[in-house]
């Protein structure tokens with residue numbers, strides 16, 4: 001599979017919940033990995049990404065994609081709130 005993203009530690013640090021030190025476990029080999037497959041929202045290490053297909057992953061992505069759409073909408077609202085109170 002092609003689309004693997006690296007956890008952005010700087011972004012996670014900004015969230016301030018210690019998330020930058022948490023590694024998820026690869027869906028296939030259970031090794032801790034900072035990589036994941038975005039569309040299905042599964043942690044997948046680089047090695048397994050080379051040897052496995054997207055169709056082998058459960059698709060948690062539908063829900064996540066819906067959530068992200070909501071988040072983007074909310075983020076827009078928050079930004080305008082901050083501007084108003086700032």
Ligand SMILES: [Zn+2]
Pocket residue numbers: 026027028029030031044045046047048049
């Ligand atoms: Zn793996």
